[in-house]
Amino acid sequence: MWPLVRPIVLNDPAPTETAPASSSARAEGEELPRRALAALGAATAPSGKVDFTRLRDSGEWAGAVEAARALQHVSLAELAGRAARLAFWINVYNALVLHGIVALGIRRSVHEVPWFFMRVSYRIDGFRLSLDDIEHGVLRANRRRPFPPFRPFGRLDPRGALALGAVDPRVHFALNCGARSCPPVGVYRASAIDRELDAATRNFVNQAVTLDGAGRVRCPKIFRWYREDFAAEGLVPFLLRYLDEGPVRAALATAPARLRWSPYRWTLAHEPVE
Numbered sequence: 001m002w003p004l005v006r007p008i009v010l011n012d013p014a015p016t017e018t019a020p021a022s023s024s025a026r027a028e029g030e031e032l033p034r035r036a037l038a039a040l041g042a043a044t045a046p047s048g049k050v051d052f053t054r055l056r057d058s059g060e061w062a063g064a065v066e067a068a069r070a071l072q073h074v075s076l077a078e079l080a081g082r083a084a085r086l087a088f089w090i091n092v093y094n095a096l097v098l099h100g101i102v103a104l105g106i107r108r109s110v111h112e113v114p115w116f117f118m119r120v121s122y123r124i125d126g127f128r129l130s131l132d133d134i135e136h137g138v139l140r141a142n143r144r145r146p147f148p149p150f151r152p153f154g155r156l157d158p159r160g161a162l163a164l165g166a167v168d169p170r171v172h173f174a175l176n177c178g179a180r181s182c183p184p185v186g187v188y189r190a191s192a193i194d195r196e197l198d199a200a201t202r203n204f205v206n207q208a209v210t211l212d213g214a215g216r217v218r219c220p221k222i223f224r225w226y227r228e229d230f231a232a233e234g235l236v237p238f239l240l241r242y243l244d245e246g247p248v249r250a251a252l253a254t255a256p257a258r259l260r261w262s263p264y265r266w267t268l269a270h271e272p273v274e
Helices: 025-044 052-057 061-075 082-103 133-138 158-162 169-173 191-206 235-242 249-253
Strands: 120-124 125-128 215-221 261-262
Touching: 025 052, 025 061, 025 082, 052 061, 052 082, 061 082, 061 120, 082 120, 082 133, 082 191, 120 133, 125 133, 125 158, 133 158, 169 191, 191 235, 215 249, 235 249
Parallel strands: 215 261
Antiparallel strands: 120 125
């Protein structure tokens, strides 16, 4: 396989012992991001910058890597229902992005690694799933990605059975692709997934949707890239549902003209120490 598109599997090899019988996909899906975020916090300076060398070599990070390896032994069939599946795959995606940044020594942007989202992967219950597979194949119900514009799972791909039945556009405000323009990372729980997704969406929309100097509404390009995901409700009604009262909401409600798109900042969300 051409080296620039060869998969990069980050949770090989498997642990020397299989995961305990009492472990579950739901539990492991929450434990992984919890450990990864704890390791990240321990390596973050008061300035907010991250010592990635310290992070990679820490015992906390070793625990996160072991949690990632444990995903090989979970049963995805245990994820019964939409809420459990949403929470699991959002958590795994966010952990996998951070794992890729740390393991591959990325310091400026994930674009330092060619085709990062198509290559960086975990093995989970016998399947290899990349970031693109999780985001566009599973969470976006096997819709076309922006680039290249293909569906991740072909008609005969057994991973197609993992895809959710419909897109919940709020996932875009829970997924963190490692860029400064992304929403913050949280640990999502099946028991509270709708409340947590609403909170994440409201937080992102009210911070990222702004007015320019001419009083026109500006949105991050994520709304443009995935506009079809908001088509059922319409993008403007969706924004109005989550915008707090204020100048931005008033401008959008009174004159929902053509939206302007803000540049997407791909520099790392967590700036490294010098």
